[in-house]
Amino acid sequence: MVTVRMTVNGVAHEGRCEPRKLLVDFIREDLGLTGTHIGCEHGICGACTIMFNGEAARSCIMLAVQADGAELGTVEGLMRDGKLHPLQEAFRDHHGLQCGFCTPGMLMTALDLLRTNPTPSEREIREGISAVLCRCTGYQGIVNAVRAAAPILASER
């Protein structure tokens, strides 16, 4: 067993686990933060994407022990003062989600995309979110939501 300490959404956490415990399982089971979803568990579907030291990363193909000392961000940390994050607002307004399973991963991926490319073209948005599989809305609403959120996030910088 190893001790791991990490900051998640600005809150310090500590836990003990086996070195083989996946980061996503630690986040869900040990920290009780079940907003991050587990889909394929081998790095394909993107549902488990979180922010790892400020960058989007798949938490099902990382070990919890690798996050020792790291700053993580999950979907639970997006709301501010009881209000949805502008990207979440955009997903709601543009029908960017239906069942919601892929949504945490979509949001985290889109946030990193917009962080590194504040004015993406539609093609770049599609390329960016190709990292995450959605099986119900289709992607058009998601593309529309990311495109709508881009200028709002850019103006907040």
Place this chain on the structure above:
Amino acid sequence: MKPPKFEYHAPKTLDEAVAALGRYGGDAKVLAGGQSLMPLLNFRLARPAALIDLNRIASLAYIREQDGQVRLGAMTRQRTIEFSPVVAQRLPLLKEATRWVGHLPIRTRGTIGGSIAHADPSAEYPAVLAALEGEVVARGAKGDRVIHAGDLFQTYLTTNLAPDEILTEVRLPVMPAGAGYALEEFARRHGDFAIVGIAAVVVRDGQRCKLARLATAGAGPVPVRLRAAEKILETEGLGDAAIEAAARKATELVEPDADIHASADYRRHLTGVLTKRALVRAIGVARG
């Protein structure tokens, strides 16, 4: 728990990592970005006695120019390469190839050393290493060893790295100023592994071709340099007929295997199609 049990080591220095790896005599795996190894562990297709995690070795992540080469530390993330001004200026082929590697949240973790050491035949970086005639540095108990691209890849997922060696650095010669380049690949979805990919470099002097480089991904067990096709361009120039002849020759130079994604014939066909596309685009952006 998805992965099997293993002992976990996260050394802070390369020397400690080499020593730890040596202690397991080939039963340990080196963990770089983990974007290929972790899925193998989750499926329990790999059951190493130990993982030697390189992610705490800060000195293995760098990009610097030296002796006409760009040298990249093995743990340099693909996302860092994607945004590196040095790579954009000196190795535009590597920059272009990086956009094809996995997806954004894969590239934040995936590393150039991991991608090359994993030696997936359909991966982009091994093809770039072959096309640019790069080399890698491996550190073992006996010290450093430089391995040229042509000697590194043995077969599927297999390099000539010894079990106690760690790939520490990738060295790519600076591309000549004005060189044309292109990486063309076909995958069912952007970000999936290539069914076939072609990396091309062209140095032109008017319609003459001073240098041509062509390397494949996905068209055989290892990246293949299409030397006879390069030769056609270097002797016949960059006209349409030479491009056609080079693309035709390319299909004769590969020995692809069939798998669930594509037949051997289809891969051979794609090799010709993508060679032509890569050449046309590379020639289009070449200056001189």
